[in-house]
Structures are given as structure tokens and as C-alpha cells.
Amino acid sequence: MKQRMTLSLFCLIAALLSSAVSPPGEATAADAKPNIVFILADDLGLGDVSFYNRKILNKEPYVETPNIDALAEQGLWFTDGHSATALCAPTRYAVMSGNNNYRSYAPPGVWSTFAPSAFKEGEVTLGTVVRDAGYQTGFIGKWHMGGDFYIPGTQKIYRGAKSGNLIGKVDVSRWIGGGPKYCGFDYDFTTPCGIQGPMYLAYENQAWYPLGKDSKLIFFNEETAKHPKDVSDKGPGPGDSNWDTREMGKLLSAKAVNFIQDSSQKEKPFFLYYCSPMVHLPHCPTDEFDGRKIKGSTPTDHLDMTADLDMQVKRIVDALKATGQFENTLIVFSSDNGGLGDKKATQAIGYRPGVEWNGTKNSPLEGGHRVPTFAVWPGHIQPGVTDELAVNQDMVATFAALVGTEIPKGQAQDSNNLLPLLTGKSDFRQREYLINQAGSKQELMLRKMPWKIIIQSTFKRTKYEPLALYNLQDDPGEKNNLIKNPEFKGTVDRMFKEYMDIINSGRPTVPGR
DSSP: OHHHHHHHHHHHHHHHHHHHHSOTTOOOTTTSOOEEEEEEESSOOGGGOHHIIIIISOSOOSSOOHHHHHHHTTSEEEEEEEOSBSSHHHHHHHHHHSSOGGGSSOTTOOOOTTSOOSOOTTOOOHHHHHHTTTOEEEEEEEOOSOOBOBOTTSSOBOOSOSSSOOBTTBOTTBOOBSSGGGGTOSEEEEETTTTSSSOBOOEETTEEOOSSTTOOEEEESTTTSSSGGGSOTTOOEEEETTOOGGGHHHHHHHHHHHHHHHHHTSSSOEEEEEEOOTTOSSOOOOSEETTEEOTTSSSSHHHHHHHHHHHHHHHHHHHHHHTTOGGGEEEEEEESSOOOOOHHHHHHHOOOTTTTSOOOTTOSSGGGTBOOOEEEOTTTSOOEEEEEEEEGGGHHHHHHHHHTOOOOTTSSTTOOOOHHHHHOSSOOOOOSOEEEEOSTTOEEEEEETTEEEEEEEOTTSOOEEEEEEEETTTOTTOOOOOTTOGGGHHHHHHHHHHHHHHHHHTOOSSTTO
């Protein structure tokens, strides 16, 4: 009896102490689900981030990114971090679906604003795996994965030309389907093409968002634009009469701050997928950003855009800290493909977007898809550097594991769970090989160390032919193509057969799926 009373008294004291530490209704840190912020930059190469140059390569950077650096210092940097492809639209599909692009109806990517979505109804996405765990979800920034808009005066979906004078041919005042909401996002503020056109409009929750009080929907071309340079090489198209590329980084990051502030007031944890359109063409840097000089701060307008991106990251981090959410937020940073070439910057400062890796955006070489990649979660991820392989399409499986959502069999088949690696709390299962693809020339790649084969295909994936073989261990710069060397014919044949077996079988390309 005395023993039972002593135990009861102990339990009472423990309960009182617990309530003193955690007020009624407030979850402890151990019980609280972390927020998630995923930042995907556009056309950002390894050479564009000063942390990588200074901390990883021990060399002077081409451009300074102090805010990205400060965040990277607190996280785990992947020296073998990759974009799913070497080009924008196909990477965005892979990141959202967790699938390689050959599983899509459009393997080279969904490029038209008015093309059908590549996502099937009920299919898991980056948004749904987190939303289904009770999160408030938000998408902000560049979409570039198609969408549904009506033909004026009808309820028929427009599937015509993607550029040119479409006023009166397509109702761009409303986004009917195939956008962020369709992929599990409760809130969105979206520029369908980023800043590159040929649509120069912003949408908030599927409705056109006028950029000024006197905004009108116009045929946006060099004659009607406030700044003719805003009309990119993608051509003219539907636009807002007040569109100004120079201000888009400020607008999008302000919307991100609002989402963080609003979500922090709710009981649910939140997930923000922030797709910055920087540093893509057209390179139209703003004069200043929150007191920091942008235009003219580097040798070229292209590199000035990295300073704009750096300030967007600062705003997001500052908002997390101001709302008390930073310590309980997993932040992942990546890019949709490798960096752009910049002849002026190369001549001025020796700029190389991939630094020690050959190739740029659109290339099958490593510089086309090795991108700045790191993850931050204070108290949970040990800061440092890892050479483990990671691909940004791994976020579907990683976030699902983090929030406790089960991915159905046969979905997100190429997304590897990185959570054990990030937290060190269980065994991490490495990829045995990496499949990805380049860009407009339709090159496909299979890497199984030390070998990497590049395969030439066609737009519709009807023909395949070995194009190059590299030994990345002996030749990381991919300068010695071994494809015609008789000594390596067996390796070429084996790698080519393995690639074809993988895609023809449809089997998952990551362990445990």
C-alpha cells in the first residue's frame, strides 16, 4: 500500500512538472510536427552560390550570396546533389510527382501554359503527401507544368497556341484546373511561366491577380510592355499591363512572408513550396531590394539576379524567425537545373556556372544537373557536408516519411527517402544508380559509378542510341568520351541494356519502392 501511494505521489509531481513546462493544449517540441519550406531556384548553378565556392572548393566566389550562405552554414550540403533533369519543366514534374519523366505523357516536359497536366487524378504529389498529414500547404512562384483555361464564352478547355495574341481566344482571367490546387496546395500565388513568358501574369488561388489598380489584360509585346526587355525569347503573349520583371522577386517573397505569418497563427503546421523564377532570363535586375543594391552589384545583369534571389531567401528566413517558427522548420534548398553560361562574366571574372564540372543548363554533362542542394533543421540535422547522392525529386518520399504519410505502391517510384540520412535516426538506403535526362537535344543518362552513359533519343522516345561513356572516377570533367574505344564496348553494351531494361520494365529506380 505504501509503495502504491509513493508511486501515485511521484506520478502527480511528474504531471505537475510537465504542465508547468508545457501549458495545457500546447504540444511539446517532441510531439510537434515540423513546418517544411522547400525553396527551388531557377537556373542556379553551383558557381552562383558563394558558400559552395568558398567552403567546399576553398576558392574565391564569383558572386556573394550572404543570406543563402548563412542558411547553408546551418545545414547539410550535398556535393552530389542533382536536379531531376537539366531543364526546367521536366524537373518540375519530377519534383512534384517523385517520378522520372519517362513515366509522364510528355517525357521532354510539359512546356505550354495551356497543355494538359501530366498529373493524374488521385496521384500523390509533393503537395498531397503533406496536406494529407494535416498541413496547411502553399505554393508560390513559377509553375511551368500546364493548366486549364476556358475558351471565352464556353466551358471548353483551350489547347491552342501558347504564345502570340491570344486575347479573345483564351480566358486568362481564371485558371480552371491543372494548377497548384490540383496538386494539393490550399493556397497559391503563381506565375505560370515564372518571368520568362510567354504568359506575363500572376494568379492568386486560380484568379488573375492584377499587378496594379489600373491593370488590364493585354497582348504583352515590345510595343505594349512598360519595359520591352521583359518580353523574353519565349515571345509575346497574354500579360498584365503593369508587368515588371524587376519587381517579381519582391512580390513573390512578400507573398511567401504573408503565407508564413498567416500559417503561424493557425494550429496546423505548414508547408511552403517556393519556386523562385530567379535567375532565369530575361535578366532584368531591380535597382535595390530592402536597402541592398542589386543592379550593378556584380559584373553582369545575370549575376545581379542571384543577389535578388539571395534577398528573397533572406525574407523567408527572417519571417520564420520573426514568427518563432525557424527552429521547428525543415528547409530544403535546390535548383531546377544547372547554371547558365555567361560570356561577359566569364571574360570579366572567369565565371563558370558549374565551377569544376563541365556543362551548363540543358547539358547531359554534370554541370547541367549538379546543383546547390542543402537541408536545414536546427537541432535535427547536423551541419556539414555529405557526398551521398541526392536528387530534388527525393522530396516527395522524404516529406512523406517526415509527416507520416504512406505512399501507395506504384507511385512516386523514383523518389528516395533522405530522412534517415538527414537525421541519422535510422539506416539510409542509397540509390544503386541514377537515371536522369538533359534537355532540348533529348539526351538521357544512366550513372552507375564509376560509369556514366549518355544515350541519344528522340522527342517521342522512339529511338535510343549510345552517345557517350565517361568514367566519372577517373574523368570527373567528362573530357574523355570512351564510346568509340573498343576496350569499353562491353561496358557500353551493358550500360545501354540496363538503361533500356529499367525504363521498359517500369520498375522503381530507388530501393524499397
